[in-house]
Amino acid sequence: MIAGAWICLFAPLAGTLAIALLGTRVPRAAAGWISTTSVFVAFGGALWSFVDLWSKGGHNGRTSTAWTWLESGGFKAGLEVLVDPLSTMMMLVVSGVSGLIVLYSIGYMHGDDEERRYFAYMSFFVFSMLLLVEGGNLLLLLAGWGLVGLSSYLLIGFWHERPTAVAAAKKAFVMNAFGDATMALAFFVLILHGGSLAFQTSFDNAANLSSTTVNLVALGLLGGAAAKSAQVPLHTWLPDAMEGPTPVSALIHAATMVTAGVYLIARTHPIFEFARTVELVAAGMGALTLLMAGLIALVQVDIKRVIAYSTMSQIGYMFLGAGIGAYANGMFHLMTHAFFKALLFMGAGVVIHALAGEQDIRNMRGIGAHLPRTKWMFLVASLALVGIFPFAGFFSKDSIISATLNLGWYGWIFWVVALLGTFLTGLYTFRLFFIVFTSDGEVRPHHETRGEGPWTMMLPVSILAVLSLVGGWIQFAPIWTPLTDWLAPVARTLDVAEPTSTQEWVTSALALAISLAGIGVAWLLYGARTRRETPRLPALQRTLEHKFYFDELYDAIFYKPAAALAAWWRRDIEESFILAAGPDLGETAFDTGRGVRRLQTGLLRTYVFFLGAGMAVLAVVFLLVK
Amino acid sequence: MLGPGIAWYLGVSAFLFGIGALGVLLRRNPLIVLLSLEIMLNGANLALIAFSRHAHNGAGQIFALSVMAVAASEVCVGLGLVVAIHRRRLELDVDSLSELRG
Secondary structure, three states: OHHHHHHHHHHHHHHHHHHHHHHHHOOHHHHHHHHHHHHHHHHHHHHHHHHHHHHOOOOOOEEEEEEEEEEEOOEEEEEEEEEOHHHHHHHHHHHHHHHHHHHHHHHHOOOOOOHHHHHHHHHHHHHHHHHHHHEOEHHHHHHHHHHHHHHHHHHHOOOOOOHHHHHHHHHHHHHHHHHHHHHHHHHHHHHHHHOOOEHHHHHHHHOOOOHHHHHHHHHHHHHHHHHHOOOOOOOOHHHHHHHOOHHHHHHHHHHOHHHHHHHHHHHOHHHHHHOHHHHHHHHHHHHHHHHHHHHHHOOOOEHHHHHHHHHHHHHHHHHHHHHHOOHHHHHHHHHHHHHHHHHHHHHHHHHHHHOOOOOEHHHOOOHHHHOHHHHHHHHHHHHHHHOOOOOHHHHHHHHHHHHHHHHOHHHHHHHHHHHHHHHHHHHHHHHHHHHHHHOOOOOOOOOOOOOOOOHHHHHHHHHHHHHHHHHHHHOEOOOEOHHHHHHOOOOOOOHHHOOOHHHHHHHHHHHHHHHHHHHHHHHHHHHOOOOOOOOOOHHHHHHHHOHHHHHHHHHHHHHHHHHHHHHHHHHHHHHHHHHHHHHHHHHHHHHHHHHHHHHOOOOHHHHHHHHHHHHHHHHHHHHHHO | OOOOOHHHHHHHHHHHHHHHHHHHHHOOOHHHHHHHHHHHHHHHHHHHHHHHHHHOOOHHHHHHHHHHHHHHHHHHHHHHHHHHHHHOOOOOOHHHOOOOOO
8 A cells, every 4th residue: 555655656756757758759749648648547556555555444544654754853754654544645635636637638738839838737736736635754755845845836836928917927936935834834843842753752742831832833833734725814916826827726725725724723623622713713724715715716707716715715614614613524625626617728728729718707698508418517517616416515525614613702703704604605707607608699619620629639638527416415414425424534523523413414404595595696697598687886896806906015015115225225225335345445445556556666675675675673572572 | 613704604605695796686687697596506515514513523524515406406496487488489587477467
């Protein structure tokens, strides 16, 4: 089973190296296949580890160390992989969804100028993500954490001739680096107080830390998680990241990387449990994000941005689940979300592909008639996202919402917010669906394709559609809960986050009703033959279109002062002082040289005289002092 | 102890050193300059040996021997330079060798 994990980790890296080192010697089409194969090999490895772990009862898991990676004094960190229920689940989700999306990319990226570079990056991303979830200690986790940030940066800026893409890549990198920094600081504190970054040791050490220290560590971890998972207030990079190719948005900015924050909370939950306040802050962050992102998604007109905000909103649910202590529910939603969100993005990708790059939903009216299969699959994904029985989102989202009920007064706030969120989800998802796929319009595909896309695109979409349909049935709380039981050895759900079955049923029914109400309102406004007028609330609409002014705020707080400071330094220090000083220094040196050169007579006798005179003076001084 | 006191030896030594130093400073022929250098060194040697004897310590004499060895090698180099100057048909005058004048 350990061999499976190592294969899983290094197969994508081998793919990257093969594509990168062979360069132009591999045909462009072959690069995609190398990458796809490497990721599916990784999936095979993950499956092997999973089945093996399963057959052994799935307890605790084990670590395999290849060699000592870093050693410094008493601190030691090995290159090791951890195979336990949590990591195998992530391995399966990451490598499985990645494989499908890389396969989809073969069709989507066909004919792009730099296909090889794209596929090398994709494999590299999968490797980084697997390092993140398989890493057997916090240091390796951080290494993977940094590498996924890097590959995300590379892929967002993949079309590097577009200034907006480059700017978006930089923005994502800087915000992620902020999270990496807080995480690294948390790890420094852990090393300082425990001398170890091994998972179990540092969790045991956390019990002996003062509450301030453990709160600091948890806050650092939360900073990293929030930046990676685009939670308020570190979320502004995610919508801009949609500048990357659509499969990248599907893979990195929906299915895998952005959910790493949830994985981090589940993985380091013992630390968070010692700092329960911080954990609840995480839940609050999730609640705030799911509401804000849901509201912003209502007014966006770029198809990918709508889905991006919906991703933020759904990760908000996962944070809420993980934050209140229902780790398994958070992870469950992570898994189903990976299916249906990847499907949504890939469906959007088919539409964008058919319209040769058009992303504005107002210019897509009527395309649904030409893309019937995509339309149905998009509908499946939308229903799964909204959480309509029997699609995947229904099972995972409702169990998160009902888990909030036993927490006291803030639990009720979370519950209400989460239910409001389901209404928004229904509204924005079906606003998108009705406008793009069912409204009448003249838009037709740009180029005559056979069917709706090559099979490499349609096959992954179909598989994901099936998964979105049945993926949720793995767990149907409270009737059967295999996933919770599977994760229990690693991340046991806290008692306060265990709802009674009455609470489960009532919440499910309410959530379903509210989601349907959201869909109904969307239908009235955007779908019905005789459409109602969209209510006009100019102030609110402006606020939402500016995304609650976060970008403007950060601009005013960070960018403008820095730019002003730089301009001031340039004017008053650089130009007036440093630049002006150069000629002056030169002149002074010349003048001094002209004065001193007269001492050099070239006559031996003067040198000897000065030598002797100097000696004489020194001798006299010496004698006098003595 | 037989012979004159240390002061006499030091007087002669200082005298020799002074003559040598004046020669180095004033004469222009490189050969004479080298000669004067030798006189300076020997003045110094005389002082070393005088002190050595005065203090009943042999170290000064050994030191004088090594000064002689250094002097011999220095003269070799110096005479070599004089020959080289002569070969290039330059004037044998230390004041004319003043390329380093600033």
